[in-house]
Each structure stands twice: as C-alpha cells, then as structure tokens.
Amino acid sequence: MPLPRTATTFAPPVMEARRWLEGMTFTEDRPLINVSQAAPVDPPPEGLRRHIAETALTVAEAHLYGPVLGLPELRDEVATQFSAAYGGEIAAAQVAITSGCNQAFCAAIMSLCGEGDEVILPTPWYFNHKMWLDMLGVTTVPLATGRDLLPDPERAAALITDRTRAIVLVTPNNPGGVEYPAELVRAFFDMARARGIALIVDETYRDFDSRSGAPHDLFTDPDWHDTLIQLYSFSKAYRLTGHRVGAMITSAARLAEAEKFLDTVTICPNQLGQHAALWGMRNLSQWLAGERAEILDRRAAISDHFPMLEATGWKLMGVGAYFAYVEHPFDAPSDEVAQKLVQEAHVLTLPGTMFMPASDASGQRQMRIAFANVDRAGIQTLFERLKAVQI
Template sequence: MKTISASQSTFAPPVMEARRWLQGVQFSPDRPLINVSQAAPVDPPPAPMLRAMADTVMMDAGAHLYGPVLGYDPLRAEVAQQWSRAYGGQVTPENVAITSGCNQAFAAAIACLCAAGDDVILPVPYYFNHRMWLDMAGVHCNALDTGPTLLPDPEQAAAQITPRTRAIVLVTPNNPGGVEYPGDLVRAFFDLARAHGIALIIDETYRDFDSRTGPPHDLFTDPDWSDTLIQLYSFSKAYRLTGHRVGAMIACPARLAEAEKFLDTVTICPNQIGQRAALWGMQNLGQWLAGERAEILDRRAAISEGFPALAAKGWTLLGCGAYFAYVTHPYDMPSNELAPKLVRDAAVLMLPGTMFMPPENTAGQRQMRIAFANIDRAGVGELFERLV
C-alpha cells in the first residue's frame, strides 16, 4: 500500500489556489481587479523604518550572521517590557521567543505540545494554515463549531476534550471571522484549559487593530499564566514586515526550550534584519501605528455602513473587525464555485468559506471572507457596488 506523505495529508495553500483563478482573465483599466483575498499589507514599511533597515544592512555586521535560535535579545526584552505594560502583568525576556513569522510560532507551539495522534481543539471557521499544520503533524483537528455568532462556546469545548487533547486554539481578533473575543470569554477558555491540564494557544496577530481600548484580556495578570497560556504574535501586520518573517511566541521557559529544538532544525534563527526592524518599529513607530489602526478602523466602519446595500440583496454580515469581514452570500451555488465566478464576472477576488471549514461542515458553502486591509473607504464602496 502506498504511503501518504505529511504534505499529502492536507490541502493545497488556499491563497495560491485563489491566485490561479486569475490566470487567463483580463481586467480592463476602468474596472481593475479588487483583491480582497489575502490579509497582508501590500505597501513597504514606512520610509523612516526603511532608512533604519538600510543602516542595519550597511553598519551592523551581526545582522548578516546566525543569531540566537530564540531571537535577538534586545527585541525579546522590548517585547517583554511592552507586553508587561500593555497587559498589566509580568512577562520576562525568558518568556519570549522570536520566530520566523507567526505561522512558525504556531508550528513550534504544536511541536512542543503534541505527538502524532494527539488532538487540538480548533474553532471553525479556522485559519487554514493552522489546520494545514495540524494535518501535516499528524494531529487531529477537533473542530469546534461557532455558529452564526462566530464565538466559540467554552461548555461545548469542554464536551469535546478527550484524553488526547493537548491544546485549545483561539484567534482574536479573529481570522477569518473578524470578531473580537470578549475578555471574559477568553478567561473562560483559560480556566477550562487549566482545569484540564492542557494549553491555551491564543493567536493575537491582529491585536494592534483591535477596536477596543486597554488590554483585550487579563490573562497575563495571573502570576501563573505561563502554566497554561501560549500567546502568538506577528510583527508583519503592524510594521509591514511580511517579507521579513518576524513573529513571536510568549510562553514559559520550559516550553520555549522545547520549541527551540524545532526552531533550530527549521531556520536556525529568525531573520536578523527583520528582527532589528521590528525592534526599531516598537521603539519609534507608536504614533505611526496608531494612525494605521485608525485607518483600519475606518475601513471597518465603511464595511458596516455600506453593508445594507448588500443585505438588501440577501447577503449577511456575520463578523467584522481587524482585517476581515465574514459574510454569507445569497446565491444557489457553493462558495468555492462562486469565488472564481466573481473573478470573471465582477473582477473581485475573495476567498470562499469552504477554505476555512472542514469538508463535512457545509456552512462554508454559503460563506465568504473579505480581507479589506488593502482597500480604503472608496474601495469598499466600489467593492459593494460590484457585488450588488
């Protein structure tokens, strides 16, 4: 019998699949493609950061060499200091690992928690790369349905915990749903995970674009937070460093020591220039980042304000926040057929809900994700006109 490889155990990368829908399609100058498929900035870092990065390239010899596996020590210290202040808790540099993007932080967390055959609870709709990594690691994806609110239920999660469950994963603000999980909901999942002796992994890639003020949860105020919590973060969205691959994993030192084994065998160390850029950004771009957040919140408002035109045509807005709006469509076809049709008929590229759901969950056939971070208020209006 032919053996199935790790990569064959999962599906093709969704964003790459969606790009193939563009092949052979011509877009006119007066109706260019509106691409709302990928949740990543398309602009380079701001000019002051580019100048700082150029100085690093020319003047910092260490930026061109191998560095510590767990990351650049000054960046680890800066994360610890800013996290302690932002969350009102105690985070030390020894709690911080810098990774080659947040996807690698998730992979490292799973590597230090799970063996093949173990189980991880993943709310659906899920971030597809999380599911892909679980598949390739031989870890069972225990799908937790969130229903029309897109908010996971701790009691339902408790009923799905098995002897092989090693972690619960939350993403807030959520990808793909856009919803911001209330602090008391996050705390309930933390208490559930602790009671069962499993980890709570919280991916806060989009925390810089949360509409709320103050800390989004109080988990770091618990003096023993690190016995349960693993937090993931990405510098890519905040400072437009997507191509430099810089993320973070915040956890107890013992877990980071296990993650170090994984990281050392995959990349040896994170991108050195990217790490120094992230540090410079944290120390110098606070006001600029506040402006970026205000712009994203304005685009979110444009989605909510303009959506009644789509609602009149049978669309439903399930969630909206950070970079995303998650919607249901009114058409008599599954979303994986509608999405390429929208490319041809409306010059709009977005991802179907089937990419964020297990095949057995048919809700994804009515759902679509709109990643609106790269279209401004006028672009949102044009998008809605085409969809109408």
C-alpha cells in the same frame, strides 16, 4: 504505502485563489479588487526602511547566525511592552522571536503534540493552522461557532479527550473578524487549566483591535505560563510581511522545547527583520496608531455600506481587524461563487469552504473579505460590484 506528510493536507488556499486569475484581463476602468489575502501591500514607512538599510550596511553581525530564540534586545522589548499593555509580568526568557507568526504556531504545536494527539480549532478556522496539524498527524477537532462566530467554552469542554493537547483561539479572529470578549478568553483559559491542556491565543491582529486597553487579563495571573501560549506577528503592525518576524510568549521550559524545532528549521529568525521590529516598537507607536485608525475606519465603512448588499440577500456575520465574514445569497457553493466573482465582478475573495471542514455545509454559504488594502471608497465600489452579480 503511507502518504508523505505534505500529501495529508490541502493546497495553500491563497495560492489556489491566485490561479483563478490566470487568463483574466483587467482594465483601468474595472481593475481587480483583491480581497483574498490579509497582508498589507504597501512597504514599511520610510524611516523604518532607512533603518533596515543602515543596519544592513553597518551592523556586520546582522548578516550572521543569531540566537535561535531571537535577539535579546527584541525579546526584552516585547516583554517590557507587553507587560505594560496587559498589566502583567512577562520576562524576556518567556519570549521567543520566530520567523513569522505561522512558525510560532508550528513551534507551539511541536512542543505540545505527538502523532494521534488532538487540538481543538473553532470554525471557521485559519487554514494554515489546519494544514500544519494535518502534516504532523495531529487530529483537528472542529468546534462549531454560532451566528456570532464566538466559540462556546462548554461545547469545547465536551470535545476534550485524553488525547487533547490544546485549544486554539484567534482574536481578533481570522477569518471571522470578531473580537473575543475578555471574559470569554478568560473562560477558555480557566477551562484549559482545569483540564490540563494548553490555550494557544493567536493575537496577530491585536494592534487593530477596536477596544482600548488590554483585550484580556490572562497575563495578570501570576502563573499564566502554565497554560497560556500567546502568538504575535510584527508583519501586520510594521508592514514586515516579507521579513518574517513573529513572537511566541510562554514558559521558559516550553521555549526550551520549541528551540529544538526552531534550530532545526531556520537556525535563527531573520536578523534584519528583527532589527526592524525592534526599531518599530521603539519609534513607530504614533505611526501605528494612525494605521489602526485607518483600519478601524475601513471596518466602519464595511458596516456603513453593507445595507446595499443586505437588500440582495447578503448577510454580515462578523467584521473586525482586517476581515469581514459574510454569507452569500446564491444557490451555488462558495468555492464556485468565488471563481465566478473573479470573472463577473473582477473581485478576488476566498470562499468559506477554505475555512471549514468538508463535513460542515455552512462553509458553502460563507466568504471572507480581507479589506486591509481597500480604502473606504474601494469598499463602496466592492459592494456595488457584488450587489450587481447574479449567479
């Protein structure tokens, strides 16, 4: 008897990690340092919260069904701002608003793939991407990366078959943190176009890229929409994780296909969240610049303090946006190490086994540190605890 679709994949990793906290007691002197999840825990700034409250009180239609592909004003704002940021031309009709960036990915895959098709994911991969492909019966083809965590277009090209429908890039990367060079993203785009497949570029963390200017030039191509599907999240930029607002930028024809899926699943994106995202885009650029500066300082703190861990055998493989990706020095596999870190160091992190196929043993030596909610002093404390651990 065939398995139900949900039984074809693994349990949500973040929820699994939270269960490691059951029965644990943490004190004020040694509180838990939670570096397991890449989401801000602070609420949105007060001005944005007030706007959400005023919208809830005064905009009656914010409580009703809205357009499946999102508020026209927000779609237009995304098109306008992203066109300026990337130096290209994006029309509002090429923008859909989704219930978070995860749903944008799901919609993109639904518009591309049938059961038995293939999608190439660089490893370490974002586990929710793998889970969705599993549940659809789409084969995930892992593309191993080197010590620099950057995927190779030529190695990717060698993996393409007549069932390949897309290659997925996440930049800045989750879980690796690395920022893909513009020329690398362009090489993947050119290769995908030549082979007649889609290039999905998940830019959830674009607001925290350390580089100035556009991170790639794909939107300057007048026919970008024949190959590119860009994904974005408002959650990280404006602390709107609970409101679930993301975006998908692609051809109008593909959005017409995605609309079938979106209408069936949520009917429309969260209305209050969309109004919040629109207000944020129009009013919070200076505030967001401050948020970016803080994240970049935390990134610098990772590099500044990591030598204390290097002395005990830890290795820093990648750092950027919300993440540091590291190699631990212990003989035990990373899933065991992660659970022991909760007990011995009061640190909750995710093991590399959650970001790798089971056949790739390198995941047993790797771990992801999500530092979005740990300031510079907290990062030093984190590394001091890790340095003292013996497993």
